[in-house]
Amino acid sequence: xxxxxxxxxxxxxxxxxxxxxxxxxxxxxxxxxxxxxxxxxxxxxxxxxxxxxxxxxxxxxxxxxxxxxxxxxxxxxxxxxxxxxxxxxxxxxxxxxxxxxxxxxxxxxxxxxxxxxxxxxxxxxxxxxxxxxxxxxxxxxxxxxxxxxxxxxxxxxxxxxxxxxxxxxxxxxxxxxxxxxxxxxxxxxxxxxxxxxxxxxxxxxxxxxxxxxxxxxxxxxxxxxxxxxxxxxxxxxxxxxxxxxxxxxxxxxxxxxxxxxxxxxxxxxxxxxxxxxxxxxxxxxxxxxxxxxxxxxxxxxxxxxxxxxxxxxxxxxxxxxxxxxxxxxxxxxxxxxxxxxxxxxxxxxxxxxxxxxxxxxxxxxxxxxxxxxxxxxxxxxxxxxxxxxxxxxxxxxxxxxxxxxxxxxxxxxxxxxxxxxxxxxxxxxxxxxxxxxxxxxxxxxxxxxxxxxxxxxxxxxxxxxxxxxxxxxxxxxxxxxxxxxxxxxxxxxxxxxxxxxxxxxxxxxxxxxxxxxxxxxxxxxx
Amino acid sequence: xxxxxxxxxxxxxxxxxxxxxxxxxxxxxxxxxxxxxxxxxxxxxxxxxxxxxxxxxxxxxxxxxxxxxxxxxxxxxxxxxxxxxxxxxxxxxxxxxxxxxxxxxxxxxxxxxxxxxxxxxxxxxxxxxxxxxxxxxxxxxxxxxxxxxxxxxxxxxxxxxxxxxxxxxxxxxxxxxxxxxxxxxxxxxxxxxxxxxxxxxxxxxxxxxxxxxxxxxxxxxxxxxxxxxxxxxxxxxxxxxxxxxxxxxxxxxxxxxxxxxxxxxxxxxxxxxxxxxxxxxxxxxxxxxxxxxxxxxxxxxxxxxxxxxxxxxxxxxxxxxxxxxxxxxxxxxxxxxxxxxxxxxxxxxxxxxxxxxxxxxxxxxxxxxxxxxxxxxxxxxxxxxxxxxxxxxxx
Ligand SMILES: Cc1cc2nc3c(=O)[nH]c(=O)nc-3n(C[C@H](O)[C@H](O)[C@H](O)COP(=O)(O)OP(=O)(O)OC[C@H]3O[C@@H](n4cnc5c(N)ncnc54)[C@H](O)[C@@H]3O)c2cc1C
Numbered sequence: 034x035x036x037x038x039x040x041x042x043x044x045x046x047x048x049x050x051x052x053x054x055x056x057x058x059x060x061x062x063x064x065x066x067x068x069x070x071x072x073x074x075x076x077x078x079x080x081x082x083x084x085x086x087x088x089x090x091x092x093x094x095x096x097x098x099x100x101x102x103x104x105x106x107x108x109x110x111x112x113x114x115x116x117x118x119x120x121x122x123x124x125x126x127x128x129x130x131x132x133x134x135x136x137x138x139x140x141x142x143x144x145x146x147x148x149x150x151x152x153x154x155x156x157x158x159x160x161x162x163x164x165x166x167x168x169x170x171x172x173x174x175x176x177x178x179x180x181x182x183x184x185x186x187x188x189x190x191x192x193x194x195x196x197x198x199x200x201x202x203x204x205x206x207x208x209x210x211x212x213x214x215x216x217x218x219x220x221x222x223x224x225x226x227x228x229x230x231x232x233x234x235x236x237x238x239x240x241x242x243x244x245x246x247x248x249x250x251x252x253x254x255x256x257x258x259x260x261x262x263x264x265x266x267x268x269x270x271x272x273x274x275x276x277x278x279x280x281x282x283x284x285x286x287x288x289x290x291x292x293x294x295x296x297x298x299x300x301x302x303x304x305x306x307x308x309x310x311x312x313x314x315x316x317x318x319x320x321x322x323x324x325x326x327x328x329x330x331x332x333x334x335x336x337x338x339x340x341x342x343x344x345x346x347x348x349x350x351x352x353x354x355x356x357x358x359x360x361x362x363x364x365x366x367x368x369x370x371x372x373x374x375x376x377x378x379x380x381x382x383x384x385x386x387x388x389x390x391x392x393x394x395x396x397x398x399x400x401x402x403x404x405x406x407x408x409x410x411x412x413x414x415x416x417x418x419x420x421x422x423x424x425x426x427x428x429x430x431x432x433x434x435x436x437x438x439x440x441x442x443x444x445x446x447x448x449x450x451x452x453x454x455x456x457x458x459x460x461x462x463x464x465x466x467x468x469x470x471x472x473x474x475x476x477x478x479x480x481x482x483x484x485x486x487x488x489x490x491x492x493x494x495x496x497x498x499x500x501x502x503x504x505x506x507x508x509x510x511x512x513x514x515x516x517x518x519x520x521x522x523x524x525x526x527x528x529x530x531x532x533x534x535x536x537x538x539x540x541x542x543x544x545x546x547x548x549x550x551x552x553x554x555x556x557x558x559x
Numbered sequence: 560x561x562x563x564x565x566x567x568x569x570x571x572x573x574x575x576x577x578x579x580x581x582x583x584x585x586x587x588x589x590x591x592x593x594x595x596x597x598x599x600x601x602x603x604x605x606x607x608x609x610x611x612x613x614x615x616x617x618x619x620x621x622x623x624x625x626x627x628x629x630x631x632x633x634x635x636x637x638x639x640x641x642x643x644x645x646x647x648x649x650x651x652x653x654x655x656x657x658x659x660x661x662x663x664x665x666x667x668x669x670x671x672x673x674x675x676x677x678x679x680x681x682x683x684x685x686x687x688x689x690x691x692x693x694x695x696x697x698x699x700x701x702x703x704x705x706x707x708x709x710x711x712x713x714x715x716x717x718x719x720x721x722x723x724x725x726x727x728x729x730x731x732x733x734x735x736x737x738x739x740x741x742x743x744x745x746x747x748x749x750x751x752x753x754x755x756x757x758x759x760x761x762x763x764x765x766x767x768x769x770x771x772x773x774x775x776x777x778x779x780x781x782x783x784x785x786x787x788x789x790x791x792x793x794x795x796x797x798x799x800x801x802x803x804x805x806x807x808x809x810x811x812x813x814x815x816x817x818x819x820x821x822x823x824x825x826x827x828x829x830x831x832x833x834x835x836x837x838x839x840x841x842x843x844x845x846x847x848x849x850x851x852x853x854x855x856x857x858x859x860x861x862x863x864x865x866x867x868x869x870x871x872x873x874x875x876x877x878x879x880x881x882x883x884x885x886x887x888x889x890x891x892x893x894x895x896x897x898x899x900x901x902x903x904x905x906x907x908x909x910x911x912x913x914x915x916x917x918x919x920x921x922x923x924x925x926x927x928x929x930x931x932x933x934x935x936x937x938x939x940x941x942x943x944x945x946x947x948x949x950x951x952x953x954x
Contacts, residue, residue, distance in 0.1 A: 166871075263871070265907075266858060266872070432774070433775075
């Protein structure tokens with residue numbers, strides 16, 4: 034008889050790999066099934082043009098949980114996180130805003146734009162860090178179920194309550210505002226400098242189908258400060274070798290604990306019997322059995338594609354159908370013969386070694402969103418640009434460079450659909466926009482990879498190309514993720530679990546969904 | 560005012576931080592940037608260029624050069640082939656370490672000894688009756704240390720010979736551009752690296768050559784703060800920080816033998832007589848009293864202590880060159896002499912001296928940590944050295 038595993042993990046993205054590593058570490062026999070020829074999902078490095086390595090999708094790491102790095106000894110398995118130094122916002126008029134690691138230097142720089150903002154900048158940072166400290170335990174916690182609380186749920190709620198109470202009045206009010214306001218309104222209460230506000234608010238709109246003036250966009254501002262409170266253990270930076278190195282390190286850790294990982298193994302369906310998951314069928318018809326099956330795919334793909342409709346309660350199915358997972362971002366990766374030269378700050382310097390943000394003003398971002406609302410990609414998109422080869426020279430041949438451009442907005446439901454011509458037009462828009470700030474860019478492009486949300490979907494399986502496996506909006510977070518009542522990694526199908534970014538605490542290279550799901554499986558007696 | 564090194568005309572304009580630090584008889588850059596983090600990471604991911612000219616350097620030549628050196632250092636010089644480099648300590652008659660450094664064998668009877676402190680008088684004193692010429696070339700010879708995974712590729716652009724043939728801890732003569740140099744496959748970083756030695760007058764030219772060749776590889780000028788983190792990760796000790804020279808020790812207890820510093824492997828008791836041999840031979844027959852070890856401080860403990868005070872955890876991001884007490888239960892069992900957060904391994908590490916019998920790998924200890932002005936204890940354990948040891952180091 035064929036081997037029966039303790040657990041099958043569907044999808045070898047970083048969360049699937051984390052779940053596998055934790056289960057294998059606990060002595061379980063685990064098999065990971067990944068459809069592509071390499072593991073990593075949205076966290077991969079690929080050499081699509083000889084000598085030039087792209088972090089094809091995700092490009093920076095910020096939320097990767099320190100406990101995971103420790104438990105899985107990821108440093109020993111080759112994970113090295115290099116710091117990003119600065120945030121550079123070039124402006125259309127020839128000026129710029131540059132924030133770096135040195136406090137006094139950054140103060141001087143903001144002062145140039147607004148003396149008032151320069152002074153409150155620190156105060157704002159302190160407040161956000163304090164709030165992040167109060168909220169951080171949530172990231173490591175299985176969401177309680179407040180509607181039908183068990184003993185453990187009550188304990189979690191109480192713990193959370195005490196953290197929040199400890200914040201004190203002023204900070205508690207700020208937290209309440211963060212939870213409900215738009216990033217624009219929240220930042221308006223603090224700052225006046227447009228490029229500063231716009232660049233900060235951008236972290237609230239990444240991966241969502243929201244503009245900076247949409248309510249609910251403020252909360253994600255906190256994530257930016259989450260890393261800071263981990264002190265030296267913070268994971269903010271660039272993984273040496275690209276983000277694929279993170280997946281490789283986790284895969285290597287998982288294998289060291291005995292997990293088996295199969296690539297080129299697409300799962301077609303979850304096999305069930307009497308409402309219980311028994312195993313999976315691969316696209317080529319092979320059947321593999323296990324005591325539990327955990328899917329790291331997004332909720333729509335897991336429940337609407339891999340599960341037979343008859344296996345799911347109707348209300349649950351409907352809730353999953355309503356789950357918001359709108360693709361809004363694209364990615365352009367470039368191989369460059371030489372560095373871009375910014376008109377506003379020519380030459381080489383710290384400004385090129387961090388994130389380069391095309392976010393000159395709130396209006397700019399909101400207008401970029403306006404295009405998307407009506408089914409167009411932004412004519413002047415928001416971009417978060419990185420030159421990885423300046424941080425890890427191994428990403429490109431000596432003297433040459435790679436550039437990663439995360440672009441928003443690119444709606445999945447583009448008017449007329451994502452044809453080849455549209456993709457090319459989108460790529461051109463990105464390059465043209467960057468050339469407004471660094472005109473020499475165009476002539477130095479050796480290779481260009483343009484990814485529309487449709488491309489992201491077709492390569493990684495992320496529904497609609499939504500980068501977080503479902504929007505990080507408040508109505509889809511914590512005990513509401515992916516749907517109320519099913520936020521504890523279990524599903525209506527017995528022995529079927531979810532362990533991807535579609536579960537709490539959500540998307541990004543974080544690993545917490547995979548870890549928490551593994552812990553729940555073990556708690557259930559796996 | 561202390562002088563700069565022969566590279567000062569090149570390093571000064573790059574030193575945006577104006578962070579100059581004394582090193583021996585000179586000042587060198589502590590860091591070039593306001594934040595030295597990038598300089599450290601360059602050592603581990605691309606390449607970093609350090610000015611190591613302040614090292615003391617002695618040229619030792621003559622038919623009795625081998626005899627002199629064998630009398631002084633603890634390793635057997637006759638085993639050091641021409642073109643080889645030895646790392647070695649040397650001791651006083653009581654077998655206590657005076658200094659440590661590298662010995663390059665440049666010819667059958669031509670050597671260069673480099674070290675942290677002046678040792679000219681000691682060499683003279685031991686040369687009585689020998690046919691040997693000892694020259695202090697500290698000021699005549701300038702040196703750059705090129706460390707990091709891209710070091711070989713950068714230097715290969717300039718070096719006519721195949722650098723793959725220059726093995727770990729070996730040295731060769733070469734010509735880079737028009738500058739005559741010796742290149743040694745050495746460094747103080749625990750990474751792939753080279754040190755390049757030239758006449759002081761040619762120093763600026765050598766800098767320019769390496770600088771230009773390194774540009775496409777992301778070469779970063781780096782100061783001693785970055786080196787100080789890398790060397791702790793590499794488990795390398797530093798005179799005056801991790802041990803006191805027997806020459807400078809105010810009390811007996813401050814002196815250490817090579818065995819107590821983890822340098823037992825560099826003591827060759829089989830060779831002809833050398834200073835300290837009798838004492839070391841005797842010491843070797845007795846159980847060790849002290850041992851030099853690596854410790855790792857428990858992060859969760861540190862984080863817990865700081866979080867309890869409402870703070871994010873604080874750990875030294877530059878090497879803390881201060882003695883920190885170590886305890887086992889309530890008993891003082893030793894001290895850490897260098898402690899730092901290791902960015903690449905993400906561990907809070909230290910080089911420490913522990914009393915018998917508490918130095919076995921895996922032993923649990925506590926280290927003193929100051930949290931909001933109060934001394935607290937965080938758990939730590941004894942671990943193997945080095946903390947970071949990439950295969951490329953010896954490649
Ligand atoms: C363009 C882009 C940019 C991003 N930028 C960042 C960033 O800079 N920083 C950050 O933190 N996050 C970023 N993200 C988000 C982050 O990458 C994702 O949230 C995260 O990688 C998702 O991990 P996961 O393991 O949950 O899911 P996935 O990575 O989606 O993994 C799912 C895996 O399942 C596989 N799969 C799908 N269907 C099947 C099947 N039927 N059978 C077998 N295998 C299957 C897929 O190939 C994939 O490997 C970005 C995402 C995108 C798309």
